[in-house]
Amino acid sequence: MSAPIIQLDRVTRSVSSGAWTLTILDDISLAIPAGQFVAVIGPSGSGKSTLLGLMAGLDRPTRGTVIVDGHDLGSLGEDEVARIRGRTIGVVFQSFHLIPTLTAQETVQVPLELAGRTDAARRAAQLLDRVGLAQRGHHHPVQLSGGEQQRVAIARAFASEGSVLLADEPTGSLDSRSGDMVLELLVGMNTELHTTLVMVTHNPDIARRADRVITLADGRVGSDSLSS
Numbered sequence: 001m002s003a004p005i006i007q008l009d010r011v012t013r014s015v016s017s018g019a020w021t022l023t024i025l026d027d028i029s030l031a032i033p034a035g036q037f038v039a040v041i042g043p044s045g046s047g048k049s050t051l052l053g054l055m056a057g058l059d060r061p062t063r064g065t066v067i068v069d070g071h072d073l074g075s076l077g078e079d080e081v082a083r084i085r086g087r088t089i090g091v092v093f094q095s096f097h098l099i100p101t102l103t104a105q106e107t108v109q110v111p112l113e114l115a116g117r118t119d120a121a122r123r124a125a126q127l128l129d130r131v132g133l134a135q136r137g138h139h140h141p142v143q144l145s146g147g148e149q150q151r152v153a154i155a156r157a158f159a160s161e162g163s164v165l166l167a168d169e170p171t172g173s174l175d176s177r178s179g180d181m182v183l184e185l186l187v188g189m190n191t192e193l194h195t196t197l198v199m200v201t202h203n204p205d206i207a208r209r210a211d212r213v214i215t216l217a218d219g220r221v222g223s224d225s226l227s228s
């Protein structure tokens with residue numbers, strides 16, 4: 001068994017105002033080995049997005065440590081976390097989060113350029129081809145359907161060639177046909193590129209395909225099971 005690429009040790013995330021405290025995640029410990037496809041399920045409000053945000057370094061734990069690819073994200077400055085995210089972590093959101101002024105090609109190419117790749121344009125074109133959008137590189141988000149926008153977001157997430165892919169209900173705002181295509185891409189590219197995939201989902205069919213299913217309930221791990 002390989003060393004965990006994501007490790008949470010006694011992580012609590014709470015928000016306070018005056019005498020009042022809301023505990024969103026309560027003393028969670030988890031180790032995710034490199035290459036694993038983990039589905040995170042649980043009712044709305046159980047803390048799934050907060051958990052993913054901590055793994056992405058977009059949020060910080062109130063107590064405990066979050067270590068991704070050897071970096072203790074809570075101990076680092078914002079710039080350093082952003083640099084690690086750019087190199088190591090790809091994130092896909094339910095609502096795509098594309099920049100309206102960038103074409104599909106630019107969306108994928110810019111992070112590659114920021115990573116210093118001299119073949120950024122060629123690699124971006126390859127990734128767009130992989131998600132079935134070879135002909136749409138010059139289009140802006142408004143010219144693309146929801147499913148197509150999400151496929152651009154997936155190409156961007158894999159562009160960093162980082163080792164960790166985090167997806168928060170990536171098919172949640174798509175019809176079932178587009179959703180299936182997005183799912184196939186995420187799972188297929190995760191296998192091809194040897195990344196680690198943590199996906200929040202409400203879809204039991206997706207959870208069934210994962211290597212491991214973690215159920216959150218009220219900010220705690222209710223169950224954690226490996227598929228047979």
Ligand SMILES: Nc1ncnc2c1ncn2[C@@H]1O[C@H](COP(=O)(O)OP(=O)(O)O)[C@@H](O)[C@H]1O
Pocket residue numbers: 015022024042043044045046047048049050051
């Ligand atoms: N910054 C915040 N301030 C106050 N409450 C928050 C904040 N972020 C999340 N919450 C609350 O924490 C709970 C878990 O949220 P979330 O992680 O988004 O759950 P899920 O993704 O499982 O629906 C919800 O009750 C939500 O309202």
Ligand SMILES: [Mg+2]
Pocket residue numbers: 048049050168
């Ligand atoms: Mg959520």
